[in-house]
Each structure stands twice: as structure tokens, then as C-alpha cells.
Amino acid sequence: MTAGSALGVACLAAVMTIPTIIAAHDARTQAREIEPGKHSNVVFYELLDPYGSQPLQRTFLARKAPGPVPLPPGIERLPAAGEAIVSPKLRRIMATSAGARGLVPGRVIDVIAPEGLGGPDDLYAYIGTTPDRIPDAMPLGSFGIDHPWHPVVEPSTLDILRFTLACVVLLPLVIFLSVCARLSGESRARRLAALRLIGLSIKGTVRVNAAETVAAAGLGAVLGLAGYLGANEVMARVGLPGLRWYPADGRPEWSTLAMCLVGCPALAWGVGLFSARRAALSPIAVRRTAEGRPPRKVGALLLVPGLGVISGYCAMSVMGYDPSGGSASSTLVPCAVLLTGAGLVFGLPSVTAWLARRLAAVSKSLPLTLAMRRTEVDPGSSLRVATGLVLLVFGASLTQGVLIELEQVSRRTAPLQEYRIGLKNLSPAQRAAVARVPGLRDHVVAYESWDDFSDEIRPTVTAIVATCAQLKALTERTAGCQDGRIQQLHDDRAAYWNDPAPGTRFPFTLEDGRKTSLTVPPDRVDTHPYDISVFSSGSLLVPPSLAPRGLSVEAGSMTLVSDADTETVRRVLDGVGALAPTAEVEAVGIAVEALAQLTVVRSLLVVGMVLGLVVGVAAFVVSAADRALERRGQVAALGLLGARAGTLRGVQVVQVVVPLGVGLGGAVVAGWLAKSSYLITGGGAVHWDWEGLPLLVGSAVAVTGVAAVASLPMVRRHVDPEHIRRD
Amino acid sequence: MDTVLRAEGVDLFYGEQHAVRKADFSLARGEVAAIMGSSGSGKSSLLYCLAGVLPPTNGTVSFEGVPFSTLPDEELSALRRERIGFVFQYGELLSELTVEENAALPLRLAGIDKDRAHVIAAQVLRRLGLGELLRRRTSKLSGGQAQRVAVARALVHRPDVVFADEPTGALDSTNAAQVLDEFLQLARGQRTAVVIVTHDADVAARADSQYTMSDGVLAQRVAV
Secondary structure, three states: OHHHHHHHHHHHHHHHHHHHHHHHHHHHHHHHOEEEOOOOOEEEEEEEEEEOOEEEEEEEEEEOOOOOOOOOOOOOOOOOOOEEEEOHHHHHHHHHOHHHHHHOOOEEEEEOOHHHOOOOOOEEEEEEEOHHHOOOOEEEEEEOOOOOOOOOOOHHHHHHHHHHHHHHHHHHHHHHHHHHHHHHHHHHHHHHHHHHHOOOOHHHHHHHHHHHHHHHHHHHHHHHHHHHHHHHHHHHHHOEOOEOOOHHHHOOOHHHHHHHHHHHHHHHHHHHHHHHHHHHHOHHHHOOOOOOOOOOOHHHHOHHHHHHHHHHHHHHHHOOOOOOOOHHHHHHHHHHHHHHHHHHHHHHHHHHHHHHHHHHHHOOOHHHHHHHHHHHHOHHHHHHHHHHHHHHHHHHHHHHHHHHHHHHHHOOOOOEEEEEEEHHHOOHHHHHHHOOOOOEEEEEEEEEOOOOOOOOOOOOOEEEEOOHHHHHHHOOEEEOOOOOOOEEEEOOOOOOOOOOOOOOEEEEEEOOOOEEEEEOOOOEEEEEOOOOOOOOOOOEEEOHHHOOOOEOHHHEEEEEEEEOOHHHHHHHHHHHHHHOOOOOEEEOOOOHHHHHHHHHHHHHHHHHHHHHHHHHHHHHHHHHHHHHHHOHHHHHHHHHOOOOHHHHHHHHHHHHHHHHHHHHHHHHHHHHHHHHHHHHHHOOOOOOOOOHHHHHHHHHHHHHHHHHHHHHHHOOOOOOHHHHOOO | OOEEEEEEEEEEEEOOEEEEEEEEEEEEOOOEEEEEEOOOOOHHHHHHHHOOOOOOOEEEEEEOOEEHHHOOHHHHHHHHHHHEEEEOOOOOOOOOOEHHHHHHHHHHHOOOOHHHHHHHHHHHHHHOOOHHHOOOEHHHOOHHHHHHHHHHHHHOOOOOEEEEEOOOOOOOHHHHHHHHHHHHHHHHHOOOEEEEEEOOHHHHHOOOEEEEEEOOEEEEEOOO
């Protein structure tokens, strides 16, 4: 009980402290957020760019007049023009990367202290400059706002995360603690029954049990908390991908301490009470054992509607129908997922018993027969724990689906990455230099037609100055492009067509303020651009030779194109940042904060899965050990009859592997189908996650293997006749 | 006499406790020997020494002239599997198996095919009056029926020696007498030697030779 309680409490403390870590991070980032003011002697300009999958925030500050200025937490003075104060991690990156050094123009005079950073891995810089370098700057009011602009995890996602962690960690944890408490109670039940038989009152018997249980669980809770505190000190220094924290952030709050120190012994007491009351009320019955009831088959029936709906959606997708959208799907899929999960849990004993009966009947192998007969008559004992692992794998599969959906909205899946920069932010020399940044495939310039931004809705068009070769190279498919003439792009896959009609004239502003116009030609180029792209349906493709001279840079943008792999994207952004540090670069389709959140969410979910697996396997091994102890008399008898050690080991392993394998196999299949139905109805491009499947299958096989190997020491080679003697 | 089992100068210590003291014992093929003694006298410890389960601290136990101590564990297991049988006080049947499957276990352990093992087990069980219960789980049997299954399991592979530790100790006197009758009849019929450990003088009286054990000292009772 003590060891189980310690492991359980350490996991519980870890899970409960995750929101605390996130809250501490958000509180510090909130305190440094800038509130614009009206009359200030300092102006600021913020840029948020992706650095890999992590956001890099640069705050340019320029003093317009002398006088007092507000200070953000973590720095002692604002940097003067030509100076910079950066986070420790950014400083380390700058020391090794020339590209990153270009992102921070100026001399680094200091680093930001921890109170001014979300965490040790924050990429943040305060850069001093002059007002003329940041024309779009705003007056600085104060630092610190009410609600965080850049939370580690969005509140809605945090709720999902909490729920998922509760499912993948706390459920197995409760099962594990219950198993430990039950086994601890069972081991005392015979002694308590004996005490009752010699005259101890019912109340006295229950009190003896309560004192023993609470003492053991309480000691375990203290040890578990100590273990967690040690692990926090280590993990805070090592960190998780996307999330590092200061050791103080990870120290449990009073509520967590109370939950661990009170909740765990209370749970142990509650579960132990059951066996103690049984021992107290009917001491004779406790000293005999009865055969368990066969499992009920009703639970498995829940699988029929659950899997039916899920398989139906999968089948529709395979047949080419798109069942996404609609209110029916948003209700049916979650219901079907819940029914499938419940069916797996409640149907597992009967399915396992049925399979064990069939295998025992047909098998010629003695170990298999013995193991299956045992599983047939008592499928529930090990499955109570297998259930936790089955739910974990099922939940992991669904979590993979959620991550895929999140990633689809955070990062484009196209093989090419576009970056958009306003032409007004680049000097002609910078434009020429940016076009040669290493890693780029190509670049084009586009201009928006004139719009007076009045209340009247005026149609506009984008004129893209590019050749047919460029169009072909930068789109998925292009047909019918002819050089030397203006053509209209048309994408037949566009959600809705708003292509301007041929003959429509669009005005474009020139540098001198006059207007020139382009007419939509009847010629169309059928093209399939990557989603989202400058080459959108309805735009005009203008060959460079036919582009009007002197178009206004105010309405122009430069689109750079590179490969979409993370390294290339980082290289390009570094290159552009070094050439034009104050120019805002829009990495098209990359929601940098969503990506950072995704990394954090993924890390936390992985931690949850690992904790869940540890707890689940521990619970399974404890349960299997209990069964082995319970049956050691019969195993000793088999040994005396001359059973080979291999036979006994085979029986033990098969007893572990079959129920676990059936459960995890079912969970992998049902989970994958459930995930697919979720992706199919989610409307994203990815319907079938083949990449996640090997991970789940591998995890299931590993869990089964670990459980099987861990059960082997329970089969001892030495035959001890004492095990078959009774008290 | 054809001696199948012999013990010479057997000592057994559990830590400081001297459980068996300089015991000498021999058993001929087909002979039934009873070892009597009170609880804690060391008779079960001696039984497991004679069966090769507990290695004696001093002395030798030989099976057909081969000392157990010279046999590696695998050969010892094979010997127990093929030449020796056991009957325990509480049967120690596998409750999840049927009567037939329990009785067939030694044959299956010896590598005999499932179908053939079940045929042989059924024959033995019928001789013990359990023909109607072949497919019944042993958890549903009465104490007497369960002990008959244990006897069948001990004799089904026609061992040379059966060791019985209080074989009727958990039964009422009527059932005990019946089970013992059937057990000894079957054993003698197939010339299997039997070593019975008991504290019941009536049980011991059915044996060909009787020993008493007191404070670890084994002594043969001479019939008057």
C-alpha cells in the first residue's frame, strides 16, 4: 500500500501541478504586456515571428522625449537606441547563429531576469531604436494587462487538456490506488476476521483496519510528494519540448498538497473499509473463497451502436463521400466514441472469457490450456486493471486525432511555404537583398487594386506580377498559361467563386497618386494553388513586361516562397530578419502561437500518457502479483507434480498477454476508427492517420511485453511445499 | 526385495531447528509405508526430503540407487513428473479445470497428447466412481469427490512411488475410509509404492510397514 500510494501520489501531484505551472507562466507574460497610452515620451512597435515552432517576440522601443518611463518586469532600464536586452535563451541562440543576431539590431547590454519571462525558454527582446525606424509605432502607456494576450495554452484548450489528462492519468491512478488498497485490505481481511472471531467488535475491527490503511497510505503520500518535489527540481532544469519552467512554478499548491495527503489515504480507507466490513460482518465467509460469477455479456452490446456509427463514417469516407459538417455528426461522433469506450470496458471480460473458452477447447498446448481455463473462470481480476490501460490506448488514439486537427489549423500542410512582406516596409535595396535570402525558391510581387475603404463594398482584384514558369513552379497544378498576356487565375476547387467577370476594369494607384487600370481578360488559367496562397482564384497574372510602371508600394506586397520544412522556414525568417529587422513578415498559414501551444499541449499529453502507462503497468503487475500469490499453493502443487519451469512461466505469461492483448488490440482498432471518424467529420484534409498507428501499436505491444516480462519473476523455479500447507 | 527408495542418515535443519534427525528409511516396490506423528514432529519435512523436493542438510536419499543430490533440477523434475505422484491434504486441484483435465495433468506434463491423456484419465476416474463427473469443474465437487480426483491424478501415470501427505485429513471418517480403500486398492493393483504421512492410527494400520516420528526422530514400529 505504501509503495503504491507513493507512486500514485507522485503522479497525482505531477498532473495537478501542470495548471499551476501554466498559470505562473501566464502571470509573468501578462505582467510584461504593453498597454498603449495617449501621451508618452516612448513609442513601441511589437513583432511576433516564428522561430521554428516557437514564437520570437521583439519589442522595439524608441524614446521621443526625456522623462520617466514605465519599466517591464525583469529589466532595470529601457534600452537606449542601439542597445538591446534579450532573454537568456535568445542570447545563447545569438551567440551561435548569425541569422538570429540579425534579428536583434544593437548591442546586447543585459539579459531579462526570470520575473520578466514566461519561462527559461522564452525568446524575447527589448530593442532600443529611434522613432524614425518604427513609423507604425504606438505610444507606450504601461506594462501589465488584465488578461494574457499570449497564454501558454488557450483556456478552451486547457480545459480539453485537463479533461484528457484526467482520463489518461487520473482514471488509471484511481484504479491503481483502489487495487493497492483492495489488496492491502484483502491481506488484512483474514487477520481482521480472526480478531473478530475472538471477540473484537465490528466498530473495533473497522477502526483497526482504518488505522493500518491510513497510516500506510499516508506514509506513501508523503514519500510520493517528496519524490515529486525531487523530480520537479530535475524536470524544471531539463524541461519538456515547448515548455520549461522555473522550479518554484512546479512546487505544489496547498490544495494539491491537501488532495495528495488527504485524498489518497481517504481513498485507501474507503476501499479498505469494504473488505474490513466484510471481515467484521461475516468473518466465517472471509476465511473461505468462492468461485466468481461469470461476466455479463450486456456490456459488449454497447460496442454495436458505437462501432456501427464510427465504421459507417469511415466507410463513407472510403467510398468517396464527405460526411463532414452538419449538426448530426457533431452529436453522433462523440456519442459513438463514448459508447465504444464504454463497450470496450464493459465488454472486455465477456469477450475475453469467450475467447479463453474457445482457445482452451481447441488448444493442444498445456500452458495455453491452463492459462485460458484460468482466464475463462476469472477474467475480471486482471481486467480491472487492463481496463485502465485499454482506456489509455483508446484515449491516446483520440488525442492523436485532436492533435492532428489542431495542427491542421496551425500549420499549412503544403510542401511550399509563402512569406508576405509589405513593399512599403522594404527599401529597394532591401527588396533585392531579401529576394536572395538562402533557402528561397522564388519570389513574386503582387498589388491590390485601389479601394477607398468607404462603406460601399467595392470589388477588388490582385495583380500578381509573375511568369508562367513561376506560376507552374509555385502551384500544385497549372494548365493553359501563356506568357506575354494578362490572364485570370481560376481554381475550380475554391469554396466559392468570386472571380470578377471578363471586361471589368480595376483601378491601381501609382506612386504619384494617379490611377492606372487593368481589365480582366477573357483568358483563364486553370490552376490549383496550395492552400493558402497568393495565387488565389480570380487574381490576375500579369507578365513582368506588361506590369504598369510606378505602381504604389503602399498597395504592394512581396511574396517569398521556400520549402515548408521547419529548418528552411527558420533559415528564411532569420535571413529576412537580418536584412529588415523591423519589417513584419507574415509566414502564410503558420499560426506561430498556435504552433507553440501545440508543442506544449503535445508535451503535456505525452507526459500524461507516460504517467498513465507507468501507473497502468504498475497496477497490472500488482494485480498479477496478487493473483500469483493467491494461486501459489496450486502452482506449488504443479511444481511438485513435475511441471517444467517453462510450462509455469508460459502459463503466467499467457495469462497476462491474452486479456491485455485482446483489450489493447481492441482499443487500438476501435480508437483508430474513432479517431478517423472524428477527422472525417472535422472537415480537415487528413482523414486517415497512418503515421500515428505504428506508435499506438508499438506502445500496446510494449505495454504487453513489459507486463508479461514483469510477471515472470512471480514464477519461482524453487518449489516450496510450505505454500500448499494451510494455517 | 526390490528397493525403490532409500534414505540414509538424513538430517534436515530449518535454520537452528533440527526438523529431521539421522533418519533411515527404505521402501520396496509396491510397499505401503505409513509415517505417524503429531503436528510439528517433522513427518511432512521427511516426506518432502524423500520426494526430492527438500534437499537434506546431511545424508542421502536415493531413487532406484541414484542419489537425488546427483540429479540436476531438470532431471529431478522429470523424475517427479514420470515416476512419482503426490496426494495432498486439501487436494490442491486446479479449480478452473474439469475433473478429467485435472486427472490428466501428469500425463499432459509428461508430453502425452491431450486426447489420449483424457482417455487414460477417464479410465482411472471411472474406477474411482467418478465417471459421471468428468466434465464438472472441481470447484463444484464435494471434499470426498475432490480427494478421489487427487488420487486419480497421483496414480494416472502409473508412478513407482506416491507420496501422500495426510490424504484423508480433511475428510470425515466415512469418506476418509472409502477414499483410502480406493487409493490403496488402485496403488497395489499397479504395484505402486506409497508413503503416507498421517496422524491417524487407523490410516497407518492399513500400511505394510509403519514408522513413528517424534521430535524429528524416525523409528520403525515392529508388529507384535
